[in-house]
Amino acid sequence: MPKSFTIKVLNIVSKIPPGKTATYAEVAKKAGSPRAYRAVGNILNRNFRESRWQLPIIKGKPVPCHRVIKSDGSIGGYAKGSLAKEKILLDEGLKIEKHKIINST
DNA sequence: GGTCTGACAGCGT
DNA sequence: CACGCTGCCAGAC
DSSP, X not given: OOSSHHHHHHHXXXXXXXXXXXXXXXXXXXXXXXXXXXXXXXXXXXXXHHTTSSOOEETTEEOXXXXXXXXXXXXOOOTTOHHHHHHHHHHHTOEEETTEEXXXX
């Protein structure tokens, strides 16, 4: 079992399957603290920057932090820019309308 | 060791 | 319906 919350978050995010997305609240919840969504975003942001703008590797697996979105389904924020994040999500095969993720319908 | 920040979420106006 | 303020947690300085 992980030692720090950061490891948990990175681990969970790295478990997000392609073409899917997870909200900060979900990640935080799975990390053990449903109210730590603030910390989740903070961790990912810092981690991404510290990783030299590349996907951080946890347990030998990349951490697609761009798959983490807001609870409203909106893109939310992104170190490289919400627009870039949206573009990546589109490339993942997700459907985006008005800067918002459309999961099934 | 205390204090401020931050890629959010929820409620109120 | 859109915008604003507050509350929360863990991390970094």
